[in-house]
Amino acid sequence: MTVHSIDPRTGATVSAAEPTPADEVGRITAAAAAAAPELDRRGRDFRARLLRAIAARLEERRAAIVALGQRETGLPEARFNGELTRTAYQAEFFASVIEDGGYLEATIDHAADTPMGPGPDLRRMLVPLGPVAVFGASNFPLAFSVPGGDTVSALAAGNPVVVKAHDSHVGLSQLAYEAIVQACGDVDAPEGTIGIVFGTEAGAALVADPHVKAVGFTGSLHGGRALLDIINARPEPIPFYGELASVNPLIVSEAAASERPEAIASGLVTSITGSGGQLCTKPGIVLVPKGTGGDKLLGAAAALVAESAAQPLLNARIAESYQAITASYTAAPGVRELAVGTAAPESGSFGSPRLLEVDAADFTPAVAEECFGPSAIAVRYGDAAELRSALAVLPASLAATLHTAEDDPEMDALVALVAPLAGRLVFDQFPTGVLVSWAQHHGGPWPSTNTLHTSVGATAIRRFLRPMTWQNAPESVLPAELRDDAAVPQRVDGRLRP
The missing domain is CATH 3.40.309.10 (Aldehyde Dehydrogenase; Chain A, domain 2)
Structure with missing residues (x-):
């Protein structure tokens, strides 16, 4: 059944999209899986350029995004302009996060004698999970949707992203997706770096797809539980990062x-x-x-x-x-x-x-x-x-x-x-308004979220990474960030080195 977005002020149809068939969902996730190793291999500088290109392409389409967004959501022009500014800033912000390199938690323990006996050379850092499914949110049609914080933090971490567009703003989702595709072309990103699907059944198929390695979701507690049920039925359960319900006393x-x-x-x-x-x-x-x-x-x-x-x-x-x-x-x-x-x-x-x-x-x-x-x-x-x-x-x-x-x-x-x-x-302030920054935490105990991680700020990137250790590895196979001359923050033999 065709997905329609409706102007809540008038009840008039604004945009429409055809649901993505299950076989097309599989093709999109397979392309994402094929892109993942290359996106990681190209490194942090490349991904920073990609994120800045996304910010630039969103700004380039500001007038069209704000006009269509107002019609699909009923939100006022000032709110939409502010959200677009925040969304572009998030992309720029995560470019600076990955250039800094501290998020990698690069750690080196050189081979040495220890109270436990001779210790091997151990080098540890965080690496990408693989393709990430991101569910667009109704209430933040930019900042928590197709080009939002989940998407840019997953891309920053080195993961391709497939977004499930929210039914309430399918036209805006397509417009924002096209801006990201254009940005991918600007920097020659691997095909499959970004994908999009439409419709409830496509969203369920996306979460069940074996190529997908993590899910970011902002929505209702009911919707989050439904997706968790799908994940728990998978042969390989995957991380689910859900922002679900909050009364904020x-x-x-x-x-x-x-x-x-x-x-x-x-x-x-x-x-x-x-x-x-x-x-x-x-x-x-x-x-x-x-x-x-x-x-x-x-x-x-x-x-x-x-x-x-x-x-x-x-x-x-x-x-x-x-x-x-x-x-x-x-x-x-x-x-x-x-x-x-x-x-x-x-x-x-x-x-x-x-x-x-x-x-x-x-x-x-x-x-x-x-x-x-x-x-x-x-x-x-x-x-x-x-x-x-x-x-x-x-x-x-x-x-x-x-x-x-x-x-x-x-x-x-x-x-x-x-x-x-x-x-x-x-x-002595009010909780609405969540600054994108290094010290921000946007999460909480169940049922506000099901995770200890944040969905806003620098450490949101941690959701889409996993730790990996190289033991007695030849320097030629080590990531650049784990070599002794790396220009990223490292903890070496127990001491932080900037």
Whole structure:
């Protein structure tokens, strides 16, 4: 069945693509497998040139990408321009990561006498896994899709990539793919370096294909479990790096609520409603103290939500799920509706912003799941015991945020409570917005991800590499990075050498 992308603002069809047949999926993955040794052999400098060529070709198509992307997703022009800038920057960033060479973890132990007896010459570094399947995400049609972070980090590591285009933006996926193909031509990359497939069945076939050696996925917990089932049924199970579900709790201390209620409310509502509340780091659960400060904070937030316009959501499925989840929350015992934004238009796929409230004593797992869209639930706690009980209900998340005051007496206790629940702790800011950098970590305990690795930042490359050791190897067969005169960071006989 033909895959159609729909403008969520109007319901009109924008683009279409034919599903990729299973035999074509096999041809694409075989080409990727054939390209893998050559892509590795050409080395880091070549791959850096490829990534910079990708960034340049994306920039060259900026106007067309932004125009088509807006129609397929309903996201505003400023958001799309910003995401394209981020996507091109990611490619440039990973070019610098591989030129640095530290990601290889190059390690040399020269032959020497040891307490265990004579030791051989051992040289270890990280090497590419092989072809990687990348699943495009609905909410980041560039930065986590065809030309996104999974793709460029896998290419940087030396692996060909086959992308499964997201059904919501098939036209944009094809356009971005064509830009990468053009970049591959610019540097004469091996045929099969990049491939693309369309349709749900093609995605399942891709994950099951024996040529594929790892999978990167950003999407729902349900979709991630389905792919994991396919992987676990393979004769050769492979790594699956899934970003799946996250409520990203935001905790406000009593001192912070008293000190700056309006400022926290303003930042909170911006974080909840930005991009239609469809960011994986949106704070969906907000723990607010009872009392005057908390009341002022939520009163200001409710006023802002009530003035907020209904927003187009990425597709009809997301809009339907948003309506169903918010309705179930509103009907749950003890939940109160504080504010609803303007009504959604009758046509298209829209969601009205919502702010709900529940006392900590009534807070249950039934209202603690991720709600993809412009909403949040405020959980009111009266003391430290109630805060602990509310936090115990929460699933782990990508990020957790603490808003405290200077010399706040609650700080240490809050950090100790929240740290086990998240991969990133945010202090007195908001979790939406994830900088691409060396120190970034975008991951967390299950169910936010199923991995200890990050999908954003320099160490995202680690997902698509495996360690290998050469023992007593002739210098002629050693990778250049493991020779004694290599110009990359190495740990030699136990000591770091820059």
